[in-house]
Amino acid sequence: MTADGRDYEGDDEVVLSARDIVKTYGGTTALKGVNFNVHRGKVTTLFGENGAGKSTLMKILSGVEQPTSGAIELDGATVSFADTNDARDQGISIIHQELSLAPNLSVRDNMFMGRELRTMRGVDYREEERQARLVLRELADNIDPLTPVSDLRLGQQQLVEIARALHANSRILIMDEPTSALSAAEVEVLFKVIADLKARGVSIVYISHHLEEALQVTDFAVVLRDGTMTANALAKDIDLEWIVRHMVGKNFNLGAPPTGYPFGPVALEIDNVRIADPDNPQRNVVDGVSLDVRAGEIVCIYGLMGAGRTELLEAVAGRVALTQGQVRLEGHDLAHLSIQGRIQRGLGLVPEDRQRDGLVQTMTVGGNLSLASVTDFVKGLFLSRTQEQSLIDAGILNVHVKTASSDAPIGSLSGGNQQKVVIGKIVATNPKVILLDEPSRGIDVAAKAEVFNLLADRAREGLAVVYSTSEVGECLSIAHRIVVMRRGRISAEFGPDVAKEDIMAASGEAVVV
Amino acid sequence: MTQTIAPSSPPKAPKRSFDIRAILLEGRAFLALIVIFVVFSLLAPTSFPTLSNVIVMSQQVSVYALLSIGMLVVILNGGIDLSVGSTLGLSGMVAGLAMQGIKIFGVTLYPAVWVVVILAVATGAVVGLVNGLLVARLKVAPFVATLGTLYVVRGLAELSTNGLTVNNLEGNPQLGNTGFEWLGFNSLIGVPIGVWVLVVVAVLASLLLNRSVFGRWLYAAGGNERAAELSGVPVRRVKVRAYVISGVCAAIAGVVLTSELTSAGPTQGTSYELTAIAAVVIGGAALTGGRGTVRGTLLGAFVIGFLAAGLTIVGVSAYVQTVFTGAVIVLAVLLNSIQYRRRTRSKPSAGTPPLSTSSSPTTTAATEGRLREDRQ
Numbered sequence: 001m002t003a004d005g006r007d008y009e010g011d012d013e014v015v016l017s018a019r020d021i022v023k024t025y026g027g028t029t030a031l032k033g034v035n036f037n038v039h040r041g042k043v044t045t046l047f048g049e050n051g052a053g054k055s056t057l058m059k060i061l062s063g064v065e066q067p068t069s070g071a072i073e074l075d076g077a078t079v080s081f082a083d084t085n086d087a088r089d090q091g092i093s094i095i096h097q098e099l100s101l102a103p104n105l106s107v108r109d110n111m112f113m114g115r116e117l118r119t120m121r122g123v124d125y126r127e128e129e130r131q132a133r134l135v136l137r138e139l140a141d142n143i144d145p146l147t148p149v150s151d152l153r154l155g156q157q158q159l160v161e162i163a164r165a166l167h168a169n170s171r172i173l174i175m176d177e178p179t180s181a182l183s184a185a186e187v188e189v190l191f192k193v194i195a196d197l198k199a200r201g202v203s204i205v206y207i208s209h210h211l212e213e214a215l216q217v218t219d220f221a222v223v224l225r226d227g228t229m230t231a232n233a234l235a236k237d238i239d240l241e242w243i244v245r246h247m248v249g250k251n252f253n254l255g256a257p258p259t260g261y262p263f264g265p266v267a268l269e270i271d272n273v274r275i276a277d278p279d280n281p282q283r284n285v286v287d288g289v290s291l292d293v294r295a296g297e298i299v300c301i302y303g304l305m306g307a308g309r310t311e312l313l314e315a316v317a318g319r320v321a322l323t324q325g326q327v328r329l330e331g332h333d334l335a336h337l338s339i340q341g342r343i344q345r346g347l348g349l350v351p352e353d354r355q356r357d358g359l360v361q362t363m364t365v366g367g368n369l370s371l372a373s374v375t376d377f378v379k380g381l382f383l384s385r386t387q388e389q390s391l392i393d394a395g396i397l398n399v400h401v402k403t404a405s406s407d408a409p410i411g412s413l414s415g416g417n418q419q420k421v422v423i424g425k426i427v428a429t430n431p432k433v434i435l436l437d438e439p440s441r442g443i444d445v446a447a448k449a450e451v452f453n454l455l456a457d458r459a460r461e462g463l464a465v466v467y468s469t470s471e472v473g474e475c476l477s478i479a480h481r482i483v484v485m486r487r488g489r490i491s492a493e494f495g496p497d498v499a500k501e502d503i504m505a506a507s508g509e510a511v512v513v
Numbered sequence: 514m515t516q517t518i519a520p521s522s523p524p525k526a527p528k529r530s531f532d533i534r535a536i537l538l539e540g541r542a543f544l545a546l547i548v549i550f551v552v553f554s555l556l557a558p559t560s561f562p563t564l565s566n567v568i569v570m571s572q573q574v575s576v577y578a579l580l581s582i583g584m585l586v587v588i589l590n591g592g593i594d595l596s597v598g599s600t601l602g603l604s605g606m607v608a609g610l611a612m613q614g615i616k617i618f619g620v621t622l623y624p625a626v627w628v629v630v631i632l633a634v635a636t637g638a639v640v641g642l643v644n645g646l647l648v649a650r651l652k653v654a655p656f657v658a659t660l661g662t663l664y665v666v667r668g669l670a671e672l673s674t675n676g677l678t679v680n681n682l683e684g685n686p687q688l689g690n691t692g693f694e695w696l697g698f699n700s701l702i703g704v705p706i707g708v709w710v711l712v713v714v715a716v717l718a719s720l721l722l723n724r725s726v727f728g729r730w731l732y733a734a735g736g737n738e739r740a741a742e743l744s745g746v747p748v749r750r751v752k753v754r755a756y757v758i759s760g761v762c763a764a765i766a767g768v769v770l771t772s773e774l775t776s777a778g779p780t781q782g783t784s785y786e787l788t789a790i791a792a793v794v795i796g797g798a799a800l801t802g803g804r805g806t807v808r809g810t811l812l813g814a815f816v817i818g819f820l821a822a823g824l825t826i827v828g829v830s831a832y833v834q835t836v837f838t839g840a841v842i843v844l845a846v847l848l849n850s851i852q853y854r855r856r857t858r859s860k861p862s863a864g865t866p867p868l869s870t871s872s873s874p875t876t877t878a879a880t881e882g883r884l885r886e887d888r889q
Contacts (some may be wrong), residue, residue, distance in 0.1 A: 037809060062540055135762060267652075317743065319742070319743065328706075334700050337740055338747065339743060339745055340745040340746070342745075343744075343745035344745070351740075351743055354737060356737075356740075357737075357739045357740050357743055358740055358743075359735035359737065359740055360730065360732075360733045360737040360740050360803065360806050361736060361737060361738055362735070362736035362737070362799075362803030363732060363733060363803070364803075367729070367732070367733070371729070371733050371741070371744040371746070372744040372745050374729050374730075375726055378726055381720075381724075381725060382720070382724040382725055383724055383725065383726060383729065385724075423704075425744060
């Protein structure tokens with residue numbers, strides 16, 4: 001371990017280095033002094049669980065955010081980036097998980113977006129096309145610069161992003177989860193492109209949850225945990241087991257699944273469910289999943305991004321239509337029930353994206369907390385404020401929301417407390433089954449532990465819990481049963497005593513070593 | 514915005530130690546109204562601040578204010594209703610024509626005035642229902658859907674008399690349909706009936722928005738439709754109802770205006786929708802939905818109305834008035850964006866792994882300072 005950020009071998013030229021990068025948000029520290037180097041013409045991969053600080057580090061390196069302290073050195077000189085454009089001008093480009101292309105424009109127009117070649121007579125489209133063609137040819141793909149981006153497959157779109165970065169003379173490319181939405185063949189192409197880029201002296205900072213894949217492509221490995229760099233090494237010296245060990249480290253004790261009570265009857269039955277991909281109707285994002293959950297049982301659905309977990313849960317909650325199959329709550333088919341109907345029957349979803357699907361940002365903490373159960377306290381024509389207030393007060397206590405008042409704007413809470421409000425909103429409807437999609441995303445460890453306690457308590461009272469996650473550690477500390485999803489199917493099912501490596505292997509994340 | 518104020522809990526959580534600018538920003542429509550009143554009282558001390566003038570001005574404002582309340586409901590939902598001016602016109606025509614008698618199977622029926630009013634209001638509700646179904650079920654963009662109905666409804670109003678105005682609204686005592694002008698000409702305790710109608714509608718709307726389930730759903734769906742839907746809010750039904758309410762408000766405004774003018778003209782209410790939108794915006798509502806109050810909207814309508822009346826009284830030309838009104842609208846939107854930027858600035862971002870401080874549930878203001886720091 002060389003936590004001081006010194007060079008591994010010395011014969012590689014360091015182009016970019018982070019020196020003691022600290023980033024605090026308000027009272028919380030996301031990065032606690034991170035050091036690492038990026039070498040010319042090499043791939044450096046950042047490993048780490050969700051919340052380890054990878055995305056924060058990326059934001060700092062690409063100019064989205066400024067470090068609280070510490071320095072970034074580019075070719076030995078200390079630099080600072082005012083924004084992403086500034087970073088790009090200095091040779092650092094980031095390719096986000098969600099691509100930033102305008103689908104209605106052509107490949108050429110996307111490549112020159114914001115940097116159009118202007119002449120006296122307007123934009124020089126011909127020259128743009130020529131240059132675009134040149135760059136695209138070097139990337140060894142037959143993409144025509146005049147094709148609309150919407151006609152391209154995702155893998156090709158990614159190549160367009162790379163081409164755009166190259167054309168802007170980027171020497172350092174940051175790739176955030178580049179393979180998560182790609183097919184195996186597209187991953188092959190991407191890796192070939194990465195090899196080409198390396199040969200041209202372009203350095204790559206690579207982030208991925210697909211450990212095996214990342215290990216295949218990387219030259220250097222840097223492992224982050226809780227905002228500190230726990231290890232770095234040459235890729236050829238390490239193996240998957242080494243990465244997992246440093247990633248996970250000593251487990252923060254999130255507790256164990258609740259025990260000492262019998263499960264009730266089957267509460268939720270998912271019967272051979274298939275859901276078509278809205279973007280590609282031939283493909284099923286969920287492809288024949290069957291799962292029974294009993295009252296009081298906590299079932300974890302583990303899987304990588306794109307495994308179909310979110311789609312499955314959204315379909316069970318009633319947002320997405322099933323292509324085939326049946327969902328039953330206590331034996332009743334839910335097919336014709338709306339989301340509202342399902343909530344009234346006792347089935348609620350805590351969605352994956354808190355900001356987009358979980359909260360009404362214009363409302364108060366209390367308004368959000370009571371939103372799903374607001375019909376319960378209608379008196380005559382109007383809402384009973386006293387009943388509502390007592391529900392809100394109880395809710396705030398039940399899920400331990402830290403708030404100045406129930407009238408505070410929801411945006412004034414921390415991420416963890418916002419998440420507790422979203423959970424509390426569903427819990428307030430007295431559900432029989434609660435579905436949680438990645439509920440620990442972006443919340444701190446202590447909040448996570450509280451969420452777990454809350455779920456355990458409710459499960460003891462007979463609530464059936466379906467918990468979707470991409471963090472292995474979470475499965476082991478909360479679930480009575482772990483179901484692994486891979487490419488729309490259930491690939492394995494485990495009890496609570498399984499080894500992490502087995503779960504990860506079943507998800508396609510890593511093989512057992 | 515719809516919360517009770519518990520004794521221990523301040524309504525505005527991030528307290529900024531009595532920030533005078535924030536207070537000015539929050540109460541800007543009210544302040545604007547006071548400024549307008551003071552300025553014109555000084556400029557025209559004998560004609561502007563008189564009781565009779567205030568009553569006349571209020572009566573003029575009430576038609577716009579009725580439209581604005583309906584518009585507010587739609588805007589809270591994140592939509593827009595451009596058809597209210599036309600709906601006002603058509604409802605007025607329906608009322609005017611119904612007063613002339615309805616021919617069914619060769620028999621001419623002369624409905625009583627209350628039936629006439631119901632017919633006119635029902636017309637507005639139908640227009641609103643069409644708007645609502647277009648927007649909520651057929652997913653037509655609200656701007657386009659209501660732009661279409663703006664034309665269609667106006668066309669229907671003109672078709673109904675081939676563009677002629679209906680003048681005879683007095684009714685006939687022998688037919689039992691007198692009293693239509695009562696709405697426009699009479700007063701209760703010195704206040705015109707039109708203003709009373711506005712008061713009643715405003716109180717009902719306020720109760721609906723603040724105290725009913727529908728109101729809560731409306732704010733929620735306007736603030737974040739996806740989150741509201743996942744919380745079990747029937748977002749499409751709420752949307753349809755919002756447009757129906759807007760149509761009904763426009764129809765009520767149409768009846769009041771027709772009665773005040775004692776004539777029903779097919780071009781009545783042309784471009785009133787823009788005034789209504791302006792009033793809602795000046796009243797502090799966000800065009801993106803989820804934020805706005807009846808009180809603010811009323812203030813907005815009175816700001817526009819008193820400004821126009823005041824400028825007329827001091828002898829400013831109508832063209833200059835138009836410029837003034839436009840400037841006020843732009844200023845209002847500018848202030849809105851400042852206000853909402855303040856509120857959303859502290860939006861937390863996901864993906865940071867802070868180690869939390871204590872986790873005891875506290876709801877006292879004492880922890881406020883720390884909580885604010887805890888924001889990500």
